[in-house]
Amino acid sequence: MTAYIIRRLFATLPVMAVVTVFVFFLLRLAPGDPAAIIAGDDATAADLEAVRAKLGLNLPIHEQFGLWIWRLAQGDLGVSIFSDLPVTRLIAQRVEPTLALTLSTLFVAVSLAIPVGVIAAWQARKLADRAVMVFAVLGFAIPGFLAAYILIWIFAVKLQLLPVQGYRPIGQGFWPFVEGLILPSIALGVTYMALIARITRASMLEVLSQDYIRTANSKGLATKRVLLLHALKNAAVPIVTVIGIGIALLISGVVITETVFNIPGLGRLTVDAVLKHDYPIVQGLIMVFAAAKVLVNLMIDISYAFLDPRIRY
Amino acid sequence: MSILSVRDLATHFHTRDGVTRAVDGVSFDLAAGETLGIVGESGCGKSVTALSIMRLIPPETARITPGSVVEFEGRELTRLSEEQMREIRGKSISMIFQEPMTSLNPVLTVGTQIAENVWRHTGIDKRQARERAKEMLDLVGIADSQRRLDEYPHQLSGGMRQRVMIAIALSCDPRVLIADEPTTALDVTIQAQILDLMLELKEKLGTAIIMITHDLGVVAETTQRVVVMYAGRKVEEAPVGELFARPLHPYTHGLMRAIPRLDIDAETAGRRPRLKEIPGMVPRLDKPIMGCAFAPRCDFATERCRVEAPPLEDHGKGHLAACWEVARVQTVAA
Numbered sequence: 032m033t034a035y036i037i038r039r040l041f042a043t044l045p046v047m048a049v050v051t052v053f054v055f056f057l058l059r060l061a062p063g064d065p066a067a068i069i070a071g072d073d074a075t076a077a078d079l080e081a082v083r084a085k086l087g088l089n090l091p092i093h094e095q096f097g098l099w100i101w102r103l104a105q106g107d108l109g110v111s112i113f114s115d116l117p118v119t120r121l122i123a124q125r126v127e128p129t130l131a132l133t134l135s136t137l138f139v140a141v142s143l144a145i146p147v148g149v150i151a152a153w154q155a156r157k158l159a160d161r162a163v164m165v166f167a168v169l170g171f172a173i174p175g176f177l178a179a180y181i182l183i184w185i186f187a188v189k190l191q192l193l194p195v196q197g198y199r200p201i202g203q204g205f206w207p208f209v210e211g212l213i214l215p216s217i218a219l220g221v222t223y224m225a226l227i228a229r230i231t232r233a234s235m236l237e238v239l240s241q242d243y244i245r246t247a248n249s250k251g252l253a254t255k256r257v258l259l260l261h262a263l264k265n266a267a268v269p270i271v272t273v274i275g276i277g278i279a280l281l282i283s284g285v286v287i288t289e290t291v292f293n294i295p296g297l298g299r300l301t302v303d304a305v306l307k308h309d310y311p312i313v314q315g316l317i318m319v320f321a322a323a324k325v326l327v328n329l330m331i332d333i334s335y336a337f338l339d340p341r342i343r344y
Numbered sequence: 345m346s347i348l349s350v351r352d353l354a355t356h357f358h359t360r361d362g363v364t365r366a367v368d369g370v371s372f373d374l375a376a377g378e379t380l381g382i383v384g385e386s387g388c389g390k391s392v393t394a395l396s397i398m399r400l401i402p403p404e405t406a407r408i409t410p411g412s413v414v415e416f417e418g419r420e421l422t423r424l425s426e427e428q429m430r431e432i433r434g435k436s437i438s439m440i441f442q443e444p445m446t447s448l449n450p451v452l453t454v455g456t457q458i459a460e461n462v463w464r465h466t467g468i469d470k471r472q473a474r475e476r477a478k479e480m481l482d483l484v485g486i487a488d489s490q491r492r493l494d495e496y497p498h499q500l501s502g503g504m505r506q507r508v509m510i511a512i513a514l515s516c517d518p519r520v521l522i523a524d525e526p527t528t529a530l531d532v533t534i535q536a537q538i539l540d541l542m543l544e545l546k547e548k549l550g551t552a553i554i555m556i557t558h559d560l561g562v563v564a565e566t567t568q569r570v571v572v573m574y575a576g577r578k579v580e581e582a583p584v585g586e587l588f589a590r591p592l593h594p595y596t597h598g599l600m601r602a603i604p605r606l607d608i609d610a611e612t613a614g615r616r617p618r619l620k621e622i623p624g625m626v627p628r629l630d631k632p633i634m635g636c637a638f639a640p641r642c643d644f645a646t647e648r649c650r651v652e653a654p655p656l657e658d659h660g661k662g663h664l665a666a667c668w669e670v671a672r673v674q675t676v677a678a
Contacts, residue, residue, distance in 0.1 A: 155404075156404070241446065242441060242443055242446040242447045243446065243447055243448055243449040243450070245400060245441070245447075246441065246447045246448065246449070246509075246512075247449065248400055248433070249398060249400060249433055249434060249438065249439045249441075250433060250434035250438070250460065250461045250464065250512065251429075251430035251431060251432065251433035251434040251435060251461075251464060251465065252430070252434075252460065252461075252464055253430070253464075256460070260452070261449050261452070264451045264452070265449070265450065265451055338451065339450070339451055340450075340451060340496040340498070341450060341496070341498050
């Protein structure tokens, strides 16, 4: 197990290396001169040169790359063009809301979808199953921002149970923190809930027809044990895979949800930085998102080994 | 004294294409400590009979028809609630299956799969159940049992997995063990080991066995009495020696002639006679069968066989057969 985890850890290194190179060249290869965009329409040649010098764009490309790697190794992602603040600090300030929203969405989606999917498979082709499938199709079809506005209208405007928008850091009390996350998590989570519930159902259905489930029943085990241990553990690998893909999608989905609910997270930072052409921030954010996805993948890979003893790469 | 008594068991599958009568009125008794063989071709309903006794048939399509009786130690199993049935499965009646490669759960350890049966039915704690699981592995002849408890099925060979299945099935000292083709998927040498093990444990524990197989060799080696099934019905029943000495039903007769025999080969060295197969195919079970189900494949069939189903008749020495032409079959067999 330890050897497997170490091998998986090493396997992430080439991916991160490729991402690093990609992020660096992405901005150099993009059409247009960043300096010209930043300096504005009525900039003089001297202004342009000043901006280039500030961004380090006047250096030869290999020196720029070397400098980028050297700083990266020290945890330095550069300085924002507009605010003159270190990118790492800007990102760090915005991590908490995004992380909170992603985790709470995941929690809502997974904790509802898996039981619902298991019940649907168990009750296959009966009423409960049909209800779940209708919900799954609807949930998958409704875009997150639409669900968000509907939820805001019902629960915040009409019933006035929850805040319309905004984010309270966990430092300001647990309940206000949770209150602000409920609607965004549901709005963002509906799609994943539907997706995970469907995969759980399909995967469970396949497993429930296996010989070892008949063996489990021939021992007179309780239905709960047959479903939740004998079947679900076998069905888990595809489910976990989809949850992993879900986390990756969530990181991008957060951009829209943060805008709708006015949450000051990484999504908002991304939108603002892109609109203002603040390249160092965009670079930093890509690195952070890529690292997050690689980390999620690593966790999924490791979880396979715990779920299925036959998996050993 | 019979502990399991099956009367007029009929299990029908209701599908979009109609009703398939997989088992259609089968009766037999199992005495305590006895080994009863059920033989027949694939699709004759022998496995469905076994699953019906356990009530493990797929609930969406299969129905045990009203009027079927499965009486176990005085209790009518077809009328028990699902919860009561679960108390019996794995404890009083347990089952082993044909495919050892797929019958064990791949993601649970061998120890867990044995121990869970024990603590489900005996109420002892998990540590004691694990102790019992180790004893069971020793009993079925798996060496290094302490280490094997923590292994997964994919780390074991097919023969060892079937030993584990036997360990699970016998872990609560059941009164009846139903073995559905327990050796079919195994190598011949392993087959013999597994059969020997089952017989040895049956002696030791006094478990009655229903041995379901298509292999007459297995029947001859392990059983005391045999039920021959064809197209969902019982066509013949006899003590094992009697059946091999005097097969009364043309189907049984045909099965016997399909066994390769070394002694005949030796006598006619060089001129090996062709094995006699039973011509034709098993009939479809989705339409009611007129007359005797075997008639279309039978050398002895007459007009009467095609219209009137023969009843089971007692021909002495506990030998039952359902055939109009028993007298003619016997003259040919002799």
